[in-house]
Amino acid sequence: MADRTVEQALEAADTQLGASLERLLSFVRIPSISTDSRHRGDCRRAAEWLAGELASLGLDSAVRDTPGHPMVVAHDPAGVAGPRVLFYGHYDVQPVDPLELWDHPPFEPRIVDAGDDKHITGRGASDDKGALLTFIEACRAWKSVHGHLPASISFLFEGEEESGSPSLVPFLEANRDELSRDVVFVCDTDMWDDQTPAITTLLRGHLFEEVTLEAADRDLHSGMFGNAVRNAVELLCDILGELRGPDGAIAIPGFYDGVQPLAPEIAALWKSIPFDEAGFLARVGASVPAGEAGRSVMEQLWARPSFDICGISGGYEGEGFKAVLPAKASAKVSFRLVPGQDPDRLRTLFRQFVTERLPADCRASFSSFGASRATAIAPDGPFIGPALETLTEEWGRQAALAGTGGSIPIVGHFKRILGMDSVMVGFARFDNRVHSPNEKYDLSSFHHGIRSWVRVLGRLDEMARSQAERRSSPTEAR
Template structure:
C-alpha cells in the first residue's frame, strides 16, 4: 500500500478528538461487565464480555467471532487489506477479582471519573487499565480509521482472551489450532507501562523464567536438638549451604554453565538506555536500599533487563511459631526462581541447577524438585522496521523520544506467539506506574486513553509502507 498522507492522518486524529466521549462510553460499557476469570461464579460474565467485543468489532466491519476453548472463550477478528503488512493485536478482556471490596471508594464495576492533582482525570474501575482501557485504545484507533477513510492502512487481526489473569491455560492449544489463521508479520501487545508519565515506551526484551522448589530430607522424623545435635544432619543447614553456594563473590550466579549462550548487550542498546531518564539511586532509595547487588560493574537497568538472575523466594523448615522449640527438623525447603535472557536454554538451566544441588547433598540425605514454570526469554530485533516505525510514531505523538525498554518480568504468552506463530512481539502500553493494577481503586488516566488511541492511529499509518 502507498504511504498514508499527512492529510489523512490529521483527519483521523481530529475524529479521535471529537469522538472521545463516545469512545469513553464504549469503554464504560465493557468495564461494567464483571469478567473475573479466576472465579467460576463469573463464567457467564466472561462470555458476555467476549460477545460484547465481537459485536463491537463486527459493527466497524471486522469479521469477528467468539471461539470456544476449554475455559473462557477467545475473540478473533480480521480486517483484510490488500498488499499491506499483517498485524496481530493481542489483549485480554478478563480482570482480577476486586477483593478487598471494602478498600474501594466506589463500585469497582461502575466506572467513575476522578480529577487528579496533576490536572489529568482518572477512569477508576476494575479493568480500566488492565486491560480493557488498553485494549480499547487499539479498537478505537481502528474505528477512527474506518470512520474517516472507510478502511485500515494495514491488514489487522485481533485476538482477545479471557484467561490472562488465570495464567492463559487455553492460549497455547488455541494458537496451535489456529496458527495458519493468526500467523502475521508482527504481534502487538497493549498491556504494559509507559517509561514515565510523558515518555512512551516499546518493550522488546522479556526475560524467561524457571521456577522450582527443592525439599531436602535428612532424618525420618523431627529430632530433639539436645539429644541429636551435632550428630544428626540438619536439613536447614544443608539447605543454607546450598543457597549460599548459588552466588559468586562478584554477585554472579555460580551454577556451572549458567551463562552459556548469554551475550553482551549491544552497544546501540547501551547507548539508548543511557539516554533514558533513570536514577539508580532513587530506584533503590524508593524501596529503602542504597547499594546495588548482583553482578559487579553492571548498571541497574542492565541487571534487571538484560542479565539472568537467581533469587531465593522463600525458605521454610523447623519450628517458626510463637515461642521456641528446640528441634532439628526432618525436612527443609526453598522456592527459587531464575530469570533467563536470550541465549539461555531453560531446560539446560534446570538440569544444571539440579546437578549443582545434588552434588551438595550428603549421602544419607535426599532431595526432591518440584518445577512450577519454564519458559525462554524473547527479544525483538532492534533493526526491525516494525520497531523503528513504531518508535517514530510514538515519538511524534508524545513529542519526545520514545524509550526502547526491556523488562525484568516474564510474559510467557509472548514466547507462545514466537514459538507457535513465528511472530515477533512488540509491547506498546500506555499505563502508568501508579495505576494500582490488581489493587483496589485501579485507574487509567484519561490522557493515557486519549493519546493511546492517537498513538495507534499514527502507528498503523507508519506501518502502511
C-alpha cells in the same frame, strides 16, 4: 505533521474519550482471574464482552473454546488491501490478594485525582485491559470517521496469559493459516519513563520452579530435637542463600554460559536517554541497588539474568508461637533469562545445585511452573521505524528502543509458529502496581495510547496506499 486523514481520527478519539473510559471501567468490573476456577464464568464473560465490542466495530468476531479459557478472534470482513496486522492482548487478570491492602474493592474501578493527572484504579486496569483497549478505541475512532479500517487487521485475545497460556500454543498451531500476518502488535509493555514512549525489543525469558525439602518424618518439638535433627526450613534457607555469590552474581556453575554482553549500539542508545535510577528505586521504597555489583539497574533489569525467591513456607505460620522443628519446607523461585540461555538446561542445573547440597537423610522434590526463552526483536524491522516516528509525534519526545525485565512468551510463539515478528508498544508506567494491590492506569496513558495507535493506523494507511499505487503503475503492470 499528520495529514488530515489522521487529524480527523485524532479529533474523534478526543471526542469519544469519555465513552472509551466508560467502556474500560465496565471491562475492569469483570473479575476475570484465570488462575482461580471460581472465576471461570467471569473469564468467559470477559471474552464475550470483548467479542461484543469487536462486533460493534463491524468485525466478524467469535469466542472460540479451548480446553481452558476461551480465545477471542476477530477479522475485518472488508478485506482492505495493505499490510496484514494481528493485534494481541489478554483479558485475564492476576489474583487480588492481599485484599486488605487495596484502597477499594479491586473490581470496583474508580477515577482518582493524582495532581496533574488522573488514575484509573482496579485489577487489570493496566495489565492488560486498559492497554488492549487503547488499540480497540483507536480503531473505533478511525472507523467512525473513515468508515473502514486502514489495513487488514485481525485480533487475538486470550484468557490464560496470567496462568501460563497452556491453550495458546495448540490454538496457534491449529489456526496457523488463519492467524498468520505480516506483523503482530502487542500492547503489554511499559514506557521508558512517565513521559517517554518506547518500543520493547528485548524480552527476558523465564523459569519458574518450586522446590520442596523433607527432613524428619514429622514436625518435632524444637527443644527436644533441635540440633539433633535437621530443620527443613533452615536447610532450605542455607541452600537458597548459596545461590548468590558475594558479588551478587548467580552462583550456579554454568549459569552464565551463552550470555552475551550488551550490544554497543543498544548500550549507547540507553545512555542517550535519561534514566533516573535513584528515582526508580525510590518509587518502591528502595534506595540501594541489588543484583550484580558494578552493573546499572537498567542493564540488570533488561539485559542480565536474575534469580528471586517469590515465596517460602514451612513450619508454623499461624498466629502466636509454636516451638516446632519443621520437617518440610518449600520455596517458589523465579529465574529471568536473556538470549543465549536455555531454560531446560538451567532447570537441570538448578535442581542439581540443590540436590548436591542435601544431607544423606533429606529429600528434595521439584515442580515446574513454566519456562520460556528470551526474545530479541531486530530494531531495523519494517514496522519498527514507522512506529517509533508516530510515538515521537504523539508524545513530543524521542521514543526509545527498550528492554523489559518481564517475560512475554507469546512473542516467541508468534515467531516460531506463525513466522511473525512482534512490535511491542505499551503505555504502562513503572509505578502502575501491576500484579500488586491498587493497580492503576494513568488517564494520560490511556488517552495518549489511543492517539498513538491512531497515528500507527495512519502509517498503515500510507503503506496500503503506497502498495496500491505500485500495483497500478505501468512499471508494476509490466
